[in-house]
Amino acid sequence: MIFSRKLLKLCVIGVILFLNPGMSAAAPSVTAGRPNASAPFSKKVTNDSFGSYSLGHNLTSNGRTLRRRQWTLGTLYAAFGLSNQLSVGVSPFVWDAFDMFNLMARYGWDLGSTSRLSWDVAYFKTMGGREIRSEGIYCPTNPSDLSKCRQWRPQYTGFLMEAFSVKATLSERVKDYYRFHSTLSYFYYFDDRLPFSFRMDPANGDRFTFNLTTLHELRLNPFCFFNYELGIWGANYQYPYIHTGLSLNLQKYRWLFGFGVSTTFSPSFPENLKQVFVGYDSRASIHPEFEIQYFFQ
Numbered sequence: 423m424i425f426s427r428k429l430l431k432l433c434v435i436g437v438i439l440f441l442n443p444g445m446s447a448a449a450p451s452v453t454a455g456r457p458n459a460s461a462p463f464s465k466k467v468t469n470d471s472f473g474s475y476s477l478g479h480n481l482t483s484n485g486r487t488l489r490r491r492q493w494t495l496g497t498l499y500a501a502f503g504l505s506n507q508l509s510v511g512v513s514p515f516v517w518d519a520f521d522m523f524n525l526m527a528r529y530g531w532d533l534g535s536t537s538r539l540s541w542d543v544a545y546f547k548t549m550g551g552r553e554i555r556s557e558g559i560y561c562p563t564n565p566s567d568l569s570k571c572r573q574w575r576p577q578y579t580g581f582l583m584e585a586f587s588v589k590a591t592l593s594e595r596v597k598d599y600y601r602f603h604s605t606l607s608y609f610y611y612f613d614d615r616l617p618f619s620f621r622m623d624p625a626n627g628d629r630f631t632f633n634l635t636t637l638h639e640l641r642l643n644p645f646c647f648f649n650y651e652l653g654i655w656g657a658n659y660q661y662p663y664i665h666t667g668l669s670l671n672l673q674k675y676r677w678l679f680g681f682g683v684s685t686t687f688s689p690s691f692p693e694n695l696k697q698v699f700v701g702y703d704s705r706a707s708i709h710p711e712f713e714i715q716y717f718f719q
Contacts, residue, residue: 467676467717469506472601473644475678476671477501477528479651479711481620482605482637483591485530485540496678496715499526507531520581520618522548536596542589546618548581581700583617585609603637605653616700619707622686623697625660632657635665647671651684661691669711676718682711 468475470486477499478484488494488503494511501511510527517524523546530540589607596602610630614621624631635653642648648670655663667684687706696704 467673472595472639473641474601474639474647474671475673475715475717476639476647476649476680478591478603479637479649479667479669479682479684480709481607481633481655481665481684482603482635482651482653483528483540483542483589484601484603484637484639485528485538485591485593487528487530487540492717492719494715494717496713498680498713498715501526516546516618520548522546522581522583522618530591536594538593540591540593542591543587545586547584581618582613582615583611583621584613585611585617585621599641601639601641603639605633605635605637607633607635609633619686619699619702619709620655621699622656622659622663622688622702622707623661623691623699623704624656624658625691625695625704626658628658631655631659633665645672645674647673649682655686661688663688667709667711676716678713678715678717680711680713680715684709684711 468486469489474484474486476484477486487507487509488501490503490505493502494500496514498515499511499513501509503509508527508529510525512526513524516522524544526542526544528540528542530538532538587607587609589605591603591605593601593603608630609620611617611621612629614629621631633653633655634657635651635655638650638652640648640650649668651665651667651669653665655665663686665684665686667682669680669682669684672679672681685706685708688704691705693705698704702708
């Protein structure tokens with residue numbers, strides 16, 4: 423796809439600039455292991471006292487918002503700060519990989535010197551999905567009524583879904599180098615014929631999902647952050663899922679590079695009830711936690 427080539431080109435340019443600081447903005451001055459207050463690291467890129475450029479994992483937020491009139495462009499999201507508390511954006515990755523319109527917003531504010539509360543809302547709707555009929559005899563798993571069998575089944579060229587989500591995240595800076603986030607989220611699916619892998623399989627007909635996930639951020643140094651994610655996905659499902667993931671973020675000047683992966687799986691989901699979806703099945707799915715972002719003034 424054309425847009426995929428553009429994403430690849432952006433990645434290559436980002437790596438070149440990251441490895442060649444002379445081609446980017448002037449390096450921030452660092453004193454005693456901390457960025458100088460007038461340096462781009464602390465003032466021009468992030469208003470987060472923890473020092474991270476990241477906005478969190480795909481599922482678990484870290485509560486950070488962009489500064490007023492600041493914007494960022496990258497593989498995972500393109501976003502703009504309407505104020506210091508409110509950011510809006512879209513995900514180029516979701517748009518390109520899933521052919522899916524999406525719109526996201528986050529509002530966050532400090533509760534104190536170490537605590538923060540934020541709300542995220544998002545909307546997703548696929549734009550394509552052409553139906554193809556595959557000939558043959560197809561029946562449900564262990565059918566009780568053979569009349570449900572038919573001579574064809576629908577297949578599609580891509581995902582088919584429409585959903586919205588709401589998240590509430592409480593963040594606490596426990597140590598100078600460690601921050602903890604807990605996210606309570608709710609997803610509702612208007613259409614889940616062929617959903618993305620975060621839907622998983624409720625096995626009870628529920629069109630919604632309640633989830634509780636956590637994110638642990640560890641600052642190794644001002645330019646390197648380690649993240650660990652763990653929680654319960656689909657607490658209302660017949661067979662709830664475990665969600666966990668790891669990522670490493672490298673940041674320098676106005677660039678952020680994130681490398682990681684997360685997975686959602688259910689050890690208790692019966693094999694005989696397993697369904698196959700687009701790129702995953704009822705028992706487990708894998709999600710990339712990869713991003714390259716550039717932050718503009």
